[in-house]
Amino acid sequence: MLHYWQAVIIGIIEGLTEFLPVSSTGHMILTQKLLNISEDNQTMKAFEIIIQLGAILAVLLIYWRRVLSLFGLAKIREQGQSLNGSKLNLMHILIGIVPVMLLAFIFNNAIQKYLFSPTTVIIGLVLGGILMIVAEKQKDRPTAETVDQITYRQAFYIGLFQILSLWPGFSRSGSTIAGGLLSGVNRAASANFTFIMAIPVMFAATGYTLLKSYKTLSSNDMGFFIIGFVISFIVALLAVVSFIKFVSSMKLTYFAYYRFILAAVFALYLWLG
Template structure:
């Protein structure tokens, strides 16, 4: 992976991490198009640059992270399901990170769901403090669904929040906060597990990738909150459906997307 490829993937990560369109799915597609998705370092890179994205949450919402201890306990409770399933299914999840077919089907199915999600959950509160331990755990269970590439961690947790009577904005913000421990743990685990594949040159690539993802994600978060509050999920649903169908058609036509 060269610097240009790393910057492209980092921009894709920053733009899509907090949108309900699946950042992992988009990075798999982008790396497949560039022909680098079979590299072991690419898998490490696509997970690790999420760290840069979560730093944007800490910077933009830094006041929220000086709340009570209860706030951190709620995040920890919501994080538990992903931690357990991530440890149990880590190898299986890694095997899916190269599969564009899985991404295409997930994008399509998730897109159809997003078309109806606003009508499904119309009782809501803007008070994020309404999230108690039970609701936090339920949202955490929804997050586990996003371990399937193409589902979108953001979409899964926002829908989980809305199912617990949070408004679109409150659900999105809780999703951002939950991303911090979840993505930090995923990045750290991947680095510790596969550190042998990282040389001095790759460390520079990781640094640049995280920096780019951080800057782009800050812009994307501001856009997403405003857009979601005004317009809802439908546009993201249509986008996912179109992209999923395009990928399936390309695969059906025999286009080589480097799927192993």
Template structure:
């Protein structure tokens, strides 16, 4: 992986991590088009640069994280399903990460859901406290995002909407839940591969996290404002178009699988 490839992947991560369009799916597509060899460092890099995006949430929502312990208990309850299922299915999930067909279908199906989510999910007129059962249910929705192309953000926001939360509250709880979830995923992947990492790889990793942090800060601000005013349809249509393009390219014989 060159520094320019690392830069592009970090920008993609920062833009897409908190948007309901699948950051993993976009990085898989970008890696495929750039011909990046999907070795152990590349796999670790695409997961670990999520840590930079996590820091952006902590910076933007510092006051929200200085809350009562009840806030953290609910985050823990929502985090548990992904922690258990992710650990048990880690190897299977890694295999799916190399399949562009899965990404394309997930983008298409998820896009259709987002187009209609505002109609089928009745949001509460005002923000309210999330209950423990609701937090757990959102946690199970997050597990669906282990399928590449689904989008962790989309899955958890949809989960929140189905619990009657407002768009903004669903999105912000999704951001908060990303912190323990992505930190655990990034830390686990790093520990599995750190012995094989070279000094040059560490520099690329730090560079990628810094870029992802800056871009994610901007993306979060944009998303919240856009979502409050316009809803999810634009993201749904984008996913549908991208999914159709990918399936069409695959049908025409283009080789898009990871090298």
């Protein structure tokens, strides 16, 4: 039986980590281990989908004007200049999301079977942290200072790095921001592109998983789901706004150190357990 206090804890963790470069999936897998929730608990799998929707809607609320601009329905003001529609267009988004969505669709069962465990999360945390440190050592001057300066080639390059997020522990935002830095996109622009690109990816992943597991949903769990959804939405909203404010000055290296510490703590926990 799942409890409301578990919904609160997991909702907070999802909201905090979904768009920070620390891996929300990895954190939830480790959290479930701490809470003694079975990895095969179908209600929890459905719950994870519901609270992820809360995080998606938070980002959609923040970037609604940018999203509308992709369809020519709104104008964007970038650095004080009014643009006649954004230079960032749907093609950039498609180029960025097709690789990861294609591989996720083909290898979904294998990923769920072999990569969703505390051990693989620990490995992903470490490898993802190393990637971010390497990306921060990029010395070349960025060629894209804003999302509107990102080229199709850079969008594709970032999309390739997003494939790493299929391994729990790597982190979607961590992988794509690192990919952005390595392809000549500055940190803030990489983060903004990452968050915008995450909207269709997460909607697709959530919708696909929801269709597969909707039979596990029960009206008895509605209160549990609502609490997790609302908390995830609020926390994700605060987390994204805060992250965007200091991402231009805060290096990914600090998040990498956090990942190493978390991996070490859980490795010790699993070893002692």
